Amino acid sequence: MCGIYGIITDRSVDIFRMQEAGNMLGHRGPDASGIWTSKNNRVGLGHTRLAIIDLSANACQPMSNEACPGCGRRNGSNFITYNGEVYNFQEIRADLEKKGHVFKSLSDTEVVLHSYEEWGEKCVDRFSGMFAFAIWDEKNQRLFLARDRIGKKPLFYYWDGKLFAFASEMRALLALNISKSVDLTAVYQYLTYQYIPAPHSVFENVFKLPPAHCLSLQDKKISVKRYWSMDFSKKIEVNSEEDLSADVFARLKESVRKRLISDVPFGAFLSGGIDSSIVVALMSELMDEPVKTFSIGFEEDAYNELPRAREIAELFKTDHHEFIVKFDALNVLPELVRHYGEPFADSSALPTYYLSKMTSDFVKVALSGDGGDESFAGYDRYYALKLMRKFRYVPGVLRSLSLKALDIYGESAGKSRTKRLKRFIQGSLYPQGLEYLHWMTAFSKEHTRSFYGPAMQDVMSQDPYEYLITLFKRSSAGDIVEKAMDADIHSYLPFDLLVKVDIASMANSLEVRCPFLDHGLMEFAASIPPEYKLNGRIKKYILRKAFKGLVPEKVFTRQKTGFGVPVSKWFRHDLKDYISDTLLSRVSLDRGYFRPEAVRSIVSEHISGKKDHGARLWTFLMLELWHREFMDT
Template sequence: MCGITGTSWTTRDKNISPLVLRSMTSVIAHRGPDDAGGYHSDLESRSFLFADENQWSDFTPNSETGAALGHRRLSIIDLGTGHQPLCNEDGTVWIVFNGEIYNYQELRTELVGQGHQFKTESDTEVIVHLYEEQGAACVEHLRGMFAFAIWDERRQRLFLARDRMGQKPLFYREEPSRLSFASELKSLLQLPGASREVDPHAIELFLAYQYVPHPWSILKGYQKLPPAHRAIYEQGQLTVERYWTPPYQHPELRTDLKFQTPQEWSKALRQTLTESVRIRMRSDVPLGAFLSGGIDSTIIAGLMQSMSERPVHTFSIGFPVKQFDETSYAREAAAMLGTEHHEYVVEPEALEMLPRLAWHYDEPFADSSAIPTMYLSQVTRQEVTVSLSGDGGDELFAGYDRYRAVALSQLFDRLPGFVRKMMTASIWQKLPASVEQKSFRRRVKRFLAGLAVPPERRYLKWVGIFDTERRLEMYTPEFREQIQNFDADQFLLDAYQLCPDRDFVTRTTATDVLTYLPCDILTKVDIASMAHSLECRSPFLDHHVAELAAVMPLDLKMHKGRGKQILVDTFADLLPESIQTRKKMGFGVPLNHWFRHELKPLLYDVLLDQRAIDRQIFDRKAVEQLINEHQNQQWDHSARLWSLLVLEMWFRTFMDPASIPDHFPEAALV
């Protein structure tokens, strides 16, 4: 696992010096603390280490077209000879790579048979030679998680690619005569004269989704390469295209993935996921697994243990607040599976964590489970360098409770018009309910409110924190004018259109696979784990597993309103009875409590500070009302307040001016 960065130019004035490249690379050193290297097409010795800057004091750009590539390495495979940037035999194809290719050994055997000569044992070199054979189509042969950049000197072409599910990030900036790229946005901001103009549309998207979705970025002129996309920059022209789509649409065309009975589907799932775990256990460094005590992580840990000769290291964290603590389930799973379990109880220091979150995530990111994910990564890295996780199981196998609401809403849509009108009447919203956002009455009112809009927009209304009406109420008139005629819902609606003909629950899970999974879950895990130089591998996200899940009938996933049924049926031998039947618990933190106690002063000191008001984004009275309603227990606004707090901390970290937090709070571990 690594960090990559670089640029390609088509006019001499856009050439960058090795010193600039070193700055771009150094700012993402946390992604790869073991090694650093660069490539510059204008240097006689193209590949070099970042050493004393005097060696470049007399650097003079001389090429009209060229490239510079930077790399930070976390050594996982081929510890001795896997230095990057890495090239082919004659030095005409160069690569910087972030990720893991799990079928690299099989690909290497084929390439050797075709006459290619290897100088390392790394998976990176396999991509170089595969590119020589296949060109841009090389990505279609890769099984893994990746973001990489290849500079093809012969064609004077920069080739970028990102893995199918979006596990590894890739930002880029296109400007006249130059394309720059990086694993993290902060690297691109090291370019001299880099623009830092906030995109108002990105703020609107952030409040709608809690993240800034691809291809947008929080800053104008910067974008994210979407998952399953590749890009070619040649002769000053950028072309971006999708190379893979999960086969939710027309599953009947995948005859290789069609089975007749539940038992046949279950057998295929067991074989495919087991193989996915097996190839992800290839590592030259210590390896373990996250174990929350949920169905997904327990299955992954169980499959690992079944293929290991010694106890697998598993890791979980808990919290003093009972409703956020899953350690008893993790402990029970570990005992049944026979893993060597590491359990920690943490008291998260959100006040100290906030600046660090803002720095690492680069953009406003309001999923509060980033806090425990940071702590889990911290304690896991103390024992291992690679950890497997259960990410993706909920989206692929209909595990979220909200899919039950989606299924119920389909019954509502079949009711006579007068019944639907009665159920969506505004009177129901005036009935009293508990202040707790997840109380039964609150959920019923939220469900009924969503029924009044079309199904696709209804789903966003249910899962979003700020719906459209509330967002507009929060904004100043000046900011509303900047985003007029922009529909933040369109990101979700476009994803729904990739799968128009399946049942609506399956369409919704497919939409989450294309949006929420890469933009929220995988972003959260990548940034949190790489902040501690920990590699996280997710067997459920193998594209073979994802394709099998995509064509699978819904009734195998959901049974009597309960999701992930086929996972429970297929892997019952790895799951304690209590875990098979337990309710899903989110990986969260007690925001509601914090904002009424420890963090109460922070809300007033930050959100109502004159700096925040002067940004002319939010109306002061609207923000004050939000805070007061929460403090008076009229409503649980904790997720909304966290979103506003995260956004303001991002402004203070990157715009007022940019500053790196001077320390990272160590968790209070027990």
């Protein structure tokens, strides 16, 4: 795993700027770095390396497709800067060698480069893995960028019609001296979803290359194309649950096996939930030595997964390590904001950062269970969506009264059942089809007039729900639950979960691999009839069947906790003064995003315990800290 960056300009490449961009990505690649410039000095590619496969200098980048005695690889016709892992690179290499290609390293980078030489832009169809790369084609004077199907590896780019620049992270892109002006539409999306979906970014003229897309730049013309998509419409015929369970087991085990290829030590994140337990169980079967496992917890019992993780670690006799988060807001939050580069309000980025930091002290690669919920229907909201069909038969008046009755108990914080029930009922008061949007947003459309200030007036006429509504409409799934799963795979998964994990882990020079995100496995999961994923109230039905006996039954039956953070409690106690001083400061209120009286009301209501605004306050806080880090300095 690495950091990549580059520039195409009408002027000479500024080596100082290139070096500064590389410095901004040093955490992504602490083992080596390099810069290549074209002979006319109009094109520059940069790379920082985290060495995982082929630790020799032969695998350093930027790399060319031909070796030149005395001058390294400078005289090639194609040049690459690459971030990721292509797990089937050995099979592709064998095919290329039969076609006469000669390799100078054992790395997957060189395989990607020669694949482009052999198959052109169609090379991406052959790759199985996670990647973001750029290839400069000297012969055709073309830049080719590509990103993996699911969106594991990030890729930002800037284009103003004259200057083109790209980088793995926003800070590196800014170091290439691009202009920066806040995109208010992106801020509107951030406030709605707590992340900014591709292709937008927080800055105008800065874009994210969407997952499963490639980009070509030639003669100052850009072409962005999708090369892969999920298909939920084609379903397999299930002859027996036993056969289907065996197939799921075998495919997931193979996915884990492929992700154990490494020339450096590796381990696994372990929460004690279904997905991470399955990954650790399969690793234990495939490895000759104890799996190194890593878990994190909080002092608050409701958010502490350590006892569950410890049970699994003991069962599979892993080399287990634990860490308790003790929040240091003044030091950690600004650092997180710098790494994420744009407003990002998933508070579980905090424990993910701490977990990655601890893990990186022992290994350079970790496997995780991310992606299992989206492919096998693991979220409670999927069952809620199914249940909503029946609940809507209850008269709206009674639903409204039940909501008022629950208000008598006061505002519940965190993961209480009362809070979840209230959120479910609130969703039922929206028009059919929009309840899921309510559950997936921090600020609803109703909040815009009461919360948002003058700076947001020009974008408030836009429908913030249009983004998710479009994903539901274009889904090939015929079942409402699968439509939600499909929408999550194209939104929440790549732009929230995977961003969170990539940035938090790479900030600590740690590569994270996700067996559940193997695109072949995901395609297979999409082809399974929906009743084998959500069967009645049983989530991940076929996954439970497949791993029954290997993973303890209680792992499947206990309540899902998720990777939550007790921000509501922190904002009422340890961080009460911090949140007040930050959000109610004159600098913050004068930005104009929110009506000052609305912010004061939200802070007051939360601290007093009248209402739980924890998630909204975190969203406000991340936006304000981002402004201080990227716009005020």
